[in-house]
């Protein structure tokens with residue numbers, strides 16, 4: 001039913017000379033050095049997000065989008081490597097506040113910190129794992145940075161061995177990092193500040209991911225269709241009518 | 254002299270004829286355009302629709318139940334494990350046609366790549382109203398998200414192949430014929446509408462553990478300054494046993 005309409009349109013488009021350029025098809029190449037992760041909550045934090053990384057030599061471009069985190073508090077975030085390269089489950093219990101999972105409780109799953117995802121001017125090595133001054137502090141964050149890593153780390157991330165972990169959970173709902181339980185990473189911090197809030201495994205993307213959305217819109221259907229045809233048609237009618245009237249006048253004179 | 258009068262009369266007749274022709278052509282053009290006025294394309298429900306009927310937040314839908322014992326290192330990213338229910342992936346073979354019976358789509362499929370800025374090229378020319386497959390994505394049935402795209406409306410301001418895509422619902426079937434003669438059957442798991450300015454790249458193009466399909470078009474508000482729709486409608490589907 002639609003096909004007849006569509007062929008009409010195609011014919012019309014061809015006549016009017018609408019976009020006819022055919023893009024050259026690029027070569028098939030699956031995979032590449034892009035990686036993606038879906039971040040899901042740990043410790044019932046309510047946090048979620050996505051991560052994307054692209055490895056080029058020892059340069060790793062990283063984007064992390066998070067939402068549902070404690071607002072106004074620093075959220076340490078890292079690429080962990082080691083262990084089994086996997087995330088624990090949300091209901092996995094640990095040695096923290098009322099059975100909360102602390103960072104080291106799941107070290108056999110996601111390994112240790114390989115890259116600290118700090119903002120400029122923070123360092124990016126494991127030593128900067130708790131550089132609270134340079135981590136995002138919002139409930140929702142969009143993070144982007146290109147980081148230079150070692151050959152080994154670059155290779156491990158490119159192979160899909162990295163796990164993105166975002167930290168900082170307000171277990172007691174007080175609106176701040178507090179409580180009597182001390183952090184397993186730094187006893188001077190409350191455990192809430194470092195407990196894992198979200199986790200996602202960086203998997204090798206199966207394609208070179210296109211940029212942005214897709215311009216498959218063509219044109220609007222909510223407004224007037226074929227405005228040019230309508231306009232020119234109207235103009236032709238007006239001209240014709242005007243001409244007829246003018247010639248008539250001259251004839252009667 | 255009569256010849257002067259004659260030529261004046263002839264000229265007069267010519268002008269009248271020309272004006273009448275203008276009137277007739279203009280009138281039929283207006284009438285034709287009037288007959289071509291089209292309604293807006295359908296959009297999925299605002300919140301998007303998922304196979305999960307429970308009104309749970311997206312995080313809950315994504316989280317897959319996992320054993321608390323350490324899992325073997327087979328990677329299972331959340332969203333994609335949902336429906337990768339042990340279906341055997343197919344070997345690589347380019348798609349040649351797609352059918353979405355629920356919305357009356359039956360189209361040949363051609364391959365398209367990326368432009369210089371890394372954006373997905375869109376169907377054009379004689380294939381404007383046909384479905385395209387992103388030839389950098391997996392072939393439908395292979396592990397990973399195979400990407401199909403099509404226009405919602407034409408440059409001719411009329412419905413194009415995916416005009417009805419927003420009416421797709423979870424559970425709908427999508428069949429893709431492949432060059433090797435096989436057909437990959439998918440079932441819709443989710444229909445989403447997303448602004449192009451905040452396109453969910455990872456969800457749409459990111460790694461999956463099983464064979465999946467993404468069908469993309471545009472819908473929503475039209476931006477007259479750019480000449481494009483501001484939203485993409487995205488259908489997520491997973492391979493099913495035939």
Ligand SMILES: [Cu+2]
Pocket residue numbers: 076077078079080113165166167
């Ligand atoms: Cu960490």
